[in-house]
Amino acid sequence: MANKREDYISWDEYFMGVAILSGQRSKDPNTQVGCCIVSQDNKILSMGYNGLPTGCSDEEFPWNREGEDPLETKYVYTVHSELNAILNYRGGSLEGAKLYVSLFPCNECAKAIIQSGIKEVIYDCNKYKGTPSVAASMRMFDAAGVKYHPYKRTGRKIEIEL
Ligand SMILES: O=c1[nH]c(=O)n([C@H]2C[C@H](O)[C@@H](COP(=O)(O)O)O2)cc1CO
Numbered sequence: 001m002a003n004k005r006e007d008y009i010s011w012d013e014y015f016m017g018v019a020i021l022s023g024q025r026s027k028d029p030n031t032q033v034g035c036c037i038v039s040q041d042n043k044i045l046s047m048g049y050n051g052l053p054t055g056c057s058d059e060e061f062p063w064n065r066e067g068e069d070p071l072e073t074k075y076v077y078t079v080h081s082e083l084n085a086i087l088n089y090r091g092g093s094l095e096g097a098k099l100y101v102s103l104f105p106c107n108e109c110a111k112a113i114i115q116s117g118i119k120e121v122i123y124d125c126n127k128y129k130g131t132p133s134v135a136a137s138m139r140m141f142d143a144a145g146v147k148y149h150p151y152k153r154t155g156r157k158i159e160i161e162l
């Protein structure tokens with residue numbers, strides 16, 4: 001009798017892998033963020049990445065980080081991966097769900113995460129640690145009882161030929 005395969009990926013690797021892969025769809029030249037929302041019983045409910053709203057052309061809108069005119073920067077237009085994943089969900093309630101994201105959520109996404117009923121955030125990178133936005137997210141998560149912890153990288157490399 002054959003034994004069970006042993007080198008399968010863990011739930012955490014699976015969901016963070018899906019989040020990171022989703023981020024590969026992003027057109028942002030500087031930061032690509034991906035997100036995967038999962039039910040308490042480990043079913044994927046939604047995914048998202050940072051990008052422009054529907055109808056706003058990736059070719060016509062700016063991707064600049066800086067500029068005298070805020071209307072010529074990406075910041076006023078992009079939808080963050082977490083908000084996209086929340087808004088992409090068409091199935092009803094996200095109460096009690098978990099959210100895997102490749103970058104620690106900003107304060108605006110934290111509000112949406114809390115209000116949608118998500119109870120746990122697992123993040124990979126935290127490159128904006130120490131900024132007011134991240135501090136505000138943590139304060140709101142703590143107050144609202146949303147757990148957050150970093151994803152523990154396993155070092156597993158997965159090559160996919162597409
Ligand atoms: O939680 C987040 N989710 C998310 O999707 N983003 C997106 C918005 C921007 O497109 C990009 C951040 O750009 P930059 O690192 O160049 O400032 O990442 C940014 C954050 C946190 O800053």
Ligand SMILES: [Zn+2]
Binds near residue numbers: 080105107
């Ligand atoms: Zn955000």
